[in-house]
Amino acid sequence: MMDIVEDLWAAYASTLGFAMVNAFFALATYATLSAGILSFGAVTFGAAGGFLGAQMVLHSTVPLPLIFLAAGLAGAVVSLLVAMIFLRLESHWMALASLALVLITRVVVLNTPDLTGGVNGLSIPQPLPLEWLAGLLVVTVGAFYALDRSWYGIAARAVREDTSVATCMGIDPRRIQLIAMGISGFVGGLGGVMMALMLQFVSPDTFFIHVAFTMIAGVVLGGSHHWFGPVLGAAVFTALPTVMQAFIPEMQDIGNGAALLLIMIFLPRGLLDPRAMRLRRARK
């Protein structure tokens, strides 16, 4: 019996690990989305955190918690810089600009081999204890829960749903979105270093468009209106290929795409939707 549990753990611990890492990225995307910004920037913030974290592991003896903090801060600094330039763009232009930023990030990473290892990337001989990852994710999710209930969470929802009404309530949308970007940067930076340690390796491909699309898809799938939605979505999106592999190994990508499509069409607000829950309650 214990053997079975151990085997299952051995087989799926890394899937769980990646689900948790992806949850960081999804939360980073949720942070901006919940303030009305569609941004792929978390990829860039992840790159900042991931490469900085990798370099710190390789070239210093700083303990892991401080490395996490540094990676988060690196992501936040980059995101605030980006926010100061990008936030004056209208929402859809902001999305495009952040996409361009992801493309540029890759070129920069490729061409600064001293910092990033260039095309070869960096190998990191430092495994990530899963309990660290889980602990940090719990703390982060807790912070998102607390924020969701706070004045900030409510103001962000107002900005997202109706910016004009929010601003007439005295909410400065730019300020709220700046905070959102800062949080996104910090959490994205954390996700970056987690991804680096989980892979024990970072390269330009670690932080590229596919990550951007998976995390947006994860958020939308899980529910972009609920603090736990991104975690759920990331888990589903990480597990889906593994599950699909068991049934239709050749078709797993097509299966993933179809699952995403069906959810968008039939559950456009995602698996967890507080509005739908309240509507159900109202009907009772």
Next chain:
Amino acid sequence: MLSVTGLNARYGAIRAVSGIDIEVAKGAFVAILGANGAGKSTTLRSIAGIHRPITGAIRLEGEEIGRLRLHQVVRRGLAFVPEGRMVVAPLSVEDNLCLSAFAGRGNQAALLARVYDLFPRLAERRWQTAGLMSGGEQQMLAIGRALMTAPAMLVLDEPSMGLAPAIVDIVFDAIVALHKSGQSILLVEQNAAIALSVCDHAYVMKRGLIVASGPPDSLRNSAEIAEAYLG
């Protein structure tokens, strides 16, 4: 020509129109009057096929159009001039007018000549971008666009709204001229005096119901109208 029976329309939980009947004979000029929020616009939008779903029957020349969508209604000969004009701002005046070729009704060249004849102002500004024109010109364009579909039934929603008196005169002169040439017209207008001075039958709406109807003279100084407007 147009007959509406038992029309109900709602927005979510809010009931905007409750079981009204309206009849427009061929060549008639019928007006619907009422204060803001009485349900006039919703009635027209339901007839034109913009507001869906609805219950009740809407017949145009005997044919049921209550389930059709806007472009289908237009193609069957009911043209709608909406509140707020809804011209296609980035297109030129002439492109706006020529869009109506898609309705496939009548000779476009002849219709275009007729519209320019009716509104010489539009002919002067035919290459002007519609969104840069004044409110009055946009109103003329919206009416012109409706006429380009050679409508059997012309439905106008608040054509005087937001226009200066001189412009209102030009617009209403054109509407009256259309009526004289035999056009069937259904008009929603908040400006009761103007509407009553041009129509030959009027309905008064309040809170989604028809509270009075009859020829204009019978309504002009009626208590119902004062009540409908004053609340």
Next chain:
Amino acid sequence: MLRRTLAALAAAALLATPAFALDAGAYKVGFVTDNTGPLAFAGMSFSRGAELAAAQISAGGYMGIGTKLELVEKEGAGDAARSIQSYNQLIADRSVLATSCCILSPIAGALKPIALNNKVPLVIYGATAPGLPSLPYVYSVTGLPGPAEVAMSKHIAAQAKPQTVAYFVLSDNEAFQARFKASQAAMEAAGAKTVGVVNVLSADTDFTAPATQAIALKPDLMMVYTTQSPAAGIVAAVRARGWTGMMSANDAISPAAVFKKIGPPLAGVPFPVNFSPDASETPKAKGFIEAYTAKHGSAPDLYSAQGYTAIWLIAQGLKSLPGKPTREALATALSKITVLEHDVYGGLPITGGQAETRYTLFLNWTADGKITAWKP
């Protein structure tokens, strides 16, 4: 006659001394495939080669009477995270005794520590970064980049005596950078000057401009150091612009699919290769080519040969073990192998876990799609 007698004797010996033979049963080998994703074009060849090896090993009872080798495949899709997950699932199955993986060096680098931590033998079939093998657990059956290129460079320099050389190099790929540098050194040592290096990127598809750039350098020879698609595209683009001078490439253009795609422009472009269905002549290579063609309907390429070799290496290790072996025992057995018994190269030597490329063939396509030995 003598051989048959010896075989019978050997079989009798195996039966007589069961303590030294592998128990009957199926032995599982985990195999991370890249059958989808950006590397699928090669990944499918690797896994088909491996599947053939497993089938032959099981059918022939190579590891002992009643033994079978079962390949357990999981998809990695050329993606590091997916590969790690698949790999972990493979080694979580305790009946999996050995594993094989990886076309890309970074992914191999990511799986290697997992293999070491879990004490699972890992045979890398495609990745070529130096330093990957680690005894007794990690092995590579693919030759390191450099030696083949150096050999070809010397060969060309001696035969064609070019005075000037222009190089096409994949600037975002370390392995091809290494191949280029080794080759350039060899050419310069032989007196051929470098007149220019044209850099291209892995994702590039349009090579008209790089071709124009290289032709303008007016070299005696163009050497192409890129992966398959760019290499094919570069040769096609250079020839399409009317340049008829000499070009060389690498083994990536050896698969028949590349000739089907590019056609006659490939004719006369030499490449070094250690396996080619048209030129490899050892009996085992011929048997492999025949069986592969029968099974998959097309001739194998160098990738299928590598996948094939990886599984045979594992089988050879298993064969030398008695009873019910453990992963550790298999690792130890593998570390003792110095020459492969069954491969298409004619007995590949393995040193420190790394196979060495020998018997390099210098081949080229002919205008009608045959592969022949290259002559200037």
Next chain:
Amino acid sequence: MTLLALADVTKSFGGVTAVGGLSFTVRPRHVVGLMGPNGAGKTTIINLISGLLHPDAGTIRLGGQPVTRARPHEIAGGGLARTYQNVRLISGMTALEQVIVGSYLRRGTSLLASILHLPAARAAARATRADAMDLLARVGMADRADTLAETLSYGEQRRIEIARALASQPKLLLLDEPTAGMNAAESAEIGRLVHALRDDGLTVLMVEHNMRLVADFCEHVVVMNFGRKIAEGPPAACIADPAVQEAYFGKQRDAQRHRA
């Protein structure tokens, strides 16, 4: 002493002049009505005052401070709150949360405290909640606090919107057609609420269509048509003004022209 002053305010859209050279003032602790037929430019005025639009010419002062170019949240910070002609509640929020949005300006705790869920933040959140409940009670909606606002009736939504506007403790409240779509009893209730608020010291500028309600609710009226002021003064006098009658019912003379 004036709380709000508009001087020569002009605003055009494309070629259409929505407001032309409009001036009026609002004194503290008054209920002022802004009347006019459809399309007269009333809502444009509300949007100009609340900062959603900026005038092409003219100045707007709130409490003596020029706010002509200020952004809406700055104006809200200066003590202004508003409601909308077509109720604009925030989708997905309960009635209580709608009101909490309104109390943003009085949040009284830092972001970090909120992230860390510190006692101070929790206390502030509790206080905000209690205040919001009080406001809901004031508009008679206390029992619907946890209901999704968009499932409520139109009249109930309007009341929540008013509570939301009050939550920022404004000096000036702009009500854009607060009784639209309401029946007589509901309208009267809004009237009583407006008067009670005025008695508590609030100033109200309300756009109203309905002449009778204006006469009942307001102490002072500004009547607009075609973006211009056509009358100003006590409600009864304004409604009797021929220019106002004409704006609402149309010109008899013009009508005769069409008859002819």
Next chain:
Amino acid sequence: MELFFAQLLNGCALGALYGLFGIGFGLVFATMGILNAAQGAYASWAAIVAMYAIDLLGLPFPVAVLVGILAGGMVAVLVDQIGFEPLRRFGPGLHQAAMLGALITSIAFWIMLESAAGFATGQQSLAFPPGSYPAAVFHAGPMMLPAMQAITLAGLVVVGGGMHWINTRTRFGAAMRAVGWDPVAAGLGGVNARVIVIATAFLSGGISGFAGILSGISTANVSASLGQGLMLKGFAAVVVGGYDDIRGTAIAGLALGVLEVFCAQYLSSSWRDGFAYALLLGFLMLRPRGLFGSAGFTRA
């Protein structure tokens, strides 16, 4: 100097592909406000179908190209009707919820179409059979112009000019712009918005598909990932050129191609894409309406 002009021509031919693809991409973005991540897959599929039309069915080259374009258009209509139509209930224009929804469904289709294209090509990079397409080279003194480059440039001129003409001079073009502006306003003229949307999707897929076919031939690369490269650069061309202006997209595409080739020739090939995307970002920041973007109207 000779090299300069040769590379200029190469850059233009490459840029013509970007421009052509971008015209298809921009058509949907301008009229329906959809950022379509699946657009690249239309190019891949059109090229694959055209190639098999020659390889397996033995159709003559021009017919095969038409078949490929048709396939691109049909895939686009399929994606639009399954993936985007259900989202149009959010209302017209660039509403954020609708835009996000359409982006996600287009990502889903991107994954599916690219994966299916992988099966269709046996995960290989294939090519049009040698000799199946015009391979002549025109010489003018030291300059040379391969037939496919000439066809590509001509394709951009014809398609770009044609689309500009359709857009500005025909009733169909007016209807496309009207539906993009407000389907109800268009419906008032009797325009069936759904038909126009389908036709626009078809045109968009067909044009991007045409770019995919040309690209597949001139780079000797027909694979599932063919569309991806076109997609990123075509998207840049749309933004730089001004998304509602076809001439802008064409010129920006050409400029990007030339920039890319010159960067590689004279500066550094590894920073090449960086320049292109930095240009894109610069335009987003400084001229979000692009080179030729009109002052325009914003939807209420």
